Amino acid sequence: MSLKRQLLIVGNGDFAELWEYYVRNYFSQFNVAAFTVDAAYIQKPFLNGIPVVPFESLQKQYPPAEYEILIAIGYKQMNIVRAKKVQECGAMGYNMPNFVHPSAYSDKDVVLGKANLILERTVLAHGVKIGDGNILWNSVNLSHEAQIGDFNYLSPGTILAGKANVGSYCFFGIGSSVRGNRMIKDYTLVGAEAYINEETISYGVYVPARTVVLPNKKSTDLPFQR
Structure with a gap:
């Protein structure tokens, strides 16, 4: 019987708990040894029975070898917090x-880099290339090339059409989409259900028209309810 690979999860919030669940149920070659x-952010010594240890002493307690x-x-500060931890952990070996x-x-x-998290029913089609430290939630669709x-952080249902090109440190809300052959520049924020038809500007914020409530209307008054 082969020994399991020992894994440390950086984080102690809901997202970290979720990934402990995924590792335990879908990546049986790994054992989560610690969070x-x-x-300064340790709230309790154990999470789901697994120790929570200080990042500052990680190398000594849990050697990279x-x-x-x-x-x-997640996407705090347009993914900068996650990027810093990826870079720190890489420098530690x-x-x-x-x-x-x-x-x-x-x-x-x-082609995948490193430290990417890709969830259920995501589609990575022919010729797709992904860098480092990206999060692709469930049902994301990256079309050809x-x-x-x-x-980057791609929320559930994000769609990139063929040959779309996304830079780094971008955020895509639920159900957002990008037309083919379009460039999404660094630090672009695309809101839920937004459709990007043209190249974006760096640090741009793109949101669709808001959903509104119809005044003086009840759902039961609409024709299809009769």
């Missing part, structure tokens, strides 16, 4: 594998 955060790391940090949910589809020529850089 780790900066000492014996442990690997999963960065379970830790391996940060990709975690691709078994229900995701990835074509044979897809789409590219994304580093430290």
Whole structure:
């Protein structure tokens, strides 16, 4: 019987707990040995029965030659917080594998960097290239030859059409989409359900028209309810 690979999860919030669940249920080659955060953010010594240890002493307690790391940090500060931890862990010598949910589809020529987290039913089509430290939530669809850089966050249902090109440190809300052959520049924020038809500007914020409540209307008054 082969020994399991020992894994440390950076984070102690809901996202970290979620990834402990995924590792335990879908990545049986790994054992979660500990959660780790900066000492100032430790709220309790254990999370789901697993120790929470200070990041500052991580190398000494859990040497890089014996442990690997999963960065379970979301999109805070346009993904900069996650990026810093990926860079720190890399400088310390830790391996940060990709975690691709078994229900995701990835074509044979897809290129992945490191420290990417890819969830259920995501589609990575022919020629897709993905950098480091990206988070792709469930049902994201990257069409043929789409590219994304580093430290992006794609919420559930995000769609990139063929040859769309995303820079780094971008955020895509639920159900957002990008037309093919369009460039999404660094630090672009695309709101939920927004459609990007043209190249964006760096640090741009793109949101669709808001949903409104119809005044003096009840749902039961509408024709299809009769």
